[in-house]
Amino acid sequence: MAFENNVDVEHPVHDVRMAAIKNFEEKGFPSKKEEAWKYTSLNSLQKIDFSIFPKEQNALEYKDVKPYFIHEIDTYKIVFVDGIYSSYLSETTHDGVDICLMSAALTKPMYKQVIDVYFNKIASKDESLTTLNTAFSREGAYIYIPKNKMPKKPIEILHFSTGNEASLLLQPRNLIVVEENAEVQIIERHQSLTSNDTLTNAVTEIFAAKSAIVDFYKIQNDAATASLIDNTYVDQKDKSVVNVHTFSFGGKLTRNNLNFYQNGEYIDSTMNGVTILGEKQHVDHYTLVHHMQPNCESHQDYKGIYGDSSTGVFNGKIIVDKIAQKTNAFQKNNNILISDKASINSKPQLEIFADDVKCSHGCTIGQLDEDALFYLQSRGIPKKEARALLMYAFANNVLSTVRIPELKARINKLIAEKLGVNLGFDL
């Protein structure tokens, strides 16, 4: 791959990129030998010859992609087609808040101050795939919410791949900075519109300043040929609240690296996830919460339903530093296997160096309750619907924390589609 040909050496972050490519060249793609990748193999993806830089811009009509938006409500939209910004489909703003493009933020002097402080500051400098993104990402969303501000409406970030070219490797890079006492809601989605293979290696950096509130929803319901490696890094200051919801229903191989760093006191971090898989899908949730200051909380709740030959991985790591006294860290991972060929690997991990803490993790793997199923059937609910109802109930804890009603309805619909039922009501 001739990377250099397309690289802009005059670019302000050129040095950062060079350092990143150097690291990636040393490390290469992670293999199963590494503990963090024990249950996920990237071999099948490495065999595909992805093209890194799309050559032409593909136009999309709004009507074609409307279903992928939360169109019931008005939102800001940052839309990319094959990695290139689509101004036609987007709705950005500079009115009090900045909701625009990473490429603009990196090059225009007015953003320099923010970029200098935040860009590539918490994203790992030695994790190989993150550095691959740092080296080659060109585009992504840039969201800056100043002190005491809140955008009028939620923000949607959408990545479409049309695959007019063969196989595409997309590397979006998002930077989200939420200043003191500000608030933002973001919905992110990757969607492939082609039967060609696509691989997305995304990196998102989120900075939540004092008392900031961030809700981030990730919808992963991509085509069966699309793979996603999603690296999210969250830096939190005093009293900030960050919630990340991950809904994984689609895609071929999905790996979510979700990292929280608590750099302040009285922080609340929440990671919730619902995973429903079938066929040969593979989803790997790899979470990290690093408690570095006292009096913080973290909550993790991941539910998974695995059918067909799907495989699921949950790896949740909690580190509590010595000074992080009075930490409350909770982690829950519940799984249902509904097929003989499905498998789940779960590896919760607690590393605790402080004594005055309350930490717990729980993990269960089980089946639907036969008695409950029988009860529903005896009341005239067909088996399929009854099963779906029970699965809904199983996932409902997580759904109830979604704060945008339309989004919740949408996710309910996606779950119903995934389970192949029509319940005719919303939960």
Add this chain to the structure above:
Amino acid sequence: MAYTEEELKKELETKEYEYGFYTDIESDTFPVGLNEEIVIAISKKKEEPEWMTQWRLEAFRIWESMEEPTWANVHYEKPDFQKISYYSAPKSADPNKTLDDVDPDLLEMYRKLGISVDEQKKLQNVAVDIVVDSVSVATTFKKTLAEKGIIFMPISEAIKEHPELVKKYIGSVVPQKDNFYAALNSAVFTDGSFCYIPKGVRCPMELSTYFRINQAGTGQFERTLLIADEDSYVSYLEGCTAPSRDENQLHAAVVELIALDGAEIKYSTVQNWFPGNSEGKGGVFNFVTKRAICEKNAKVSWTQVETGSAVTWKYPSCILKGDNSIGEFYSIAVTNNYQQADTGTKMIHLGKNTKSTIISKGISAGKSQNSYRGLVQINSRADGARNFSQCDSLLMGNECGAHTFPYIEAKNKTAMIEHEATTSKIGEDQIFYCNQRGIDTEKAIALIVNGFSKEVLNKLPMEFAVEAQKLLEISLEGSVG
């Protein structure tokens, strides 16, 4: 000065002892280093048959190609395997030593544990007066065991006397190539125990009792092979609550348990090797491979109380091969000062309706690091498998660490797995409550720790449960600021 006959007799006795002792040592210590010749020499020394020598050599060759594992959550200076002498004669009693020569701290600990004077002497290599009582007890035990057809002897004797059993089962659960330390042990093991319980026999006594009277073989590379034939039962205890100050820094033991159809093995361990001093100097490295295989309807239960060793690396495991087999693991691991423990279990479910239970209690104090590492694996053919795991950690003081690394892998839709882990400290209100009722803080902590570990202590054979309880108290002494 009159020279009485008695004095002369004494002198002669002492002299004889002295010489016998030293000659023995000279011929029985091998040069440091490890190579094929040493392995062959060990085998020869033990008068082993050819197949055993070959088996050891095979292990040695595998070991040479292996690297020391680094994945465990422990940090230590790697031992130099070429600087260890792999065979030395078992320690004989030193006739000139009396209990007065023994470290008074140690004696104080014995007193607290309630260990009899005779036993104290034995543990400290002090020559024991002939205690008619205990000899007769041992003999009675031996007789009872023989009547039932139970074979219980050092493994080196078993290799000679029961080669068919040893040959069939040794390495069947922990193969030579299993891991670095297992390979090393397979090549150079010098002593250990062998036990065979015939079909349908229920071993009438805790084998531990026998074990203690017969001086535990505390070699550096111990090998234990325990076979419970169909529908038999045995309870076995290794180790001792009394602290052992062994000079050997590296211990790499292998324990293999074979529970045939319907058999039940209860294996309890109390480990209290020298943990190093309060500055973290010295101490034993304990790298142990323990594994059991359960055939149909068999049950294996591991219980361990780990309080000693500077570094512990130990995962007693069960392979639940037969249908309806049961594996259990109950553990208390206490670390204080600079101790590091990485311990846990593996439950591999292969058969249908297999069940496993894991209860692990970690207590860390001082500057120690205590890790639980476990694997629960349900294979695709293990229909109806069930697992319950609970790992609780208790932290005392703010300089220690508690870690959990459970791996859960399920490949069967009928699997039911529950895993729970908590980490907490002793609540101030709990201590206050005790103080208020006139229980001082140290006692209160002992009380709470006891309650915390009760589920595991209950699984120990009676007499050891009492000692283990005291041991916990002593291990944590002084850890409260």
